[in-house]
Amino acid sequence: MKFAGVSRRDFSAGVSAIVAGAGAATTARADAPPDSAGGEITRSHAAIHQEVVFAAEATRVYQMLTVAALFDRVVRLSGAMNSMMKSKLGAEPTRIDARPGGAFVLFGGYITGYNLELIPETRLVQAWHSGSWPAGAFSIARFSLSGNGAHTTIVFDHTGFPDGEAEHLAKGWHLNYWEPIAKALAERP
Secondary structure (H helix, E strand, C coil): CEECCEEHHHHHHHHHHHHHHCCCCCCCCCCCCCCCCCCCCCCCCCEEEEEEEECCCHHHHHHHHHCHHHHHHHHHHCCCCCCHHHHHCCCCCCEECCCCCCEEEEHHHCEEEEEEEEECCCEEEEEEEECCCCCCCCEEEEEEEEECCCCEEEEEEEECCCCCCHHHHHHHHHHHHHHHHHHHHHCCC
16 A cells, blocks of 8 residues: 555655664674664754643544544644645645554645554654655654643654754644644634
8 A cells, every 4th residue: 555655665664764763773783792882873863842731621632633624624724824835735635544554644745644553632653754855754753642621731752854854843843733723722613
């Protein structure tokens, strides 16, 4: 099966590369001393960590991230749709298959990927690909939710993206996710 021009085999290879780049060694050199990393561990990759609080219960916040019709509202309220980037976005509708291994298409096809882990109201982990990245390049976006009734905190971590993208992505998460999610949650269904 191919999705967004990437086969499952290429996707798996990309996820393996992300895991290896995040510090998980896949092979060991026989001649490397036990106390040496032997060049297997990279500590130079950028990562994004953000914490955001929403005035809504965890169920609603989780649904905003996993239900296509609700996330489509987020897309329409996003900075991407209200900027020059709008002309770069494809015409593909928002699609989210909210199952492990399920594909998603966001922002008109500019963002694509696969859901790796979904624990309702608690955690969402995605293999995430931007249309400006090389084919087969995926990052890991991890959304951890915790709620106390009327408020939900998302602890967000994004790793494995191409070098030089951190500043742009960090800003993009605010403009295209957190701010429009807050606006969409403030609207009454």
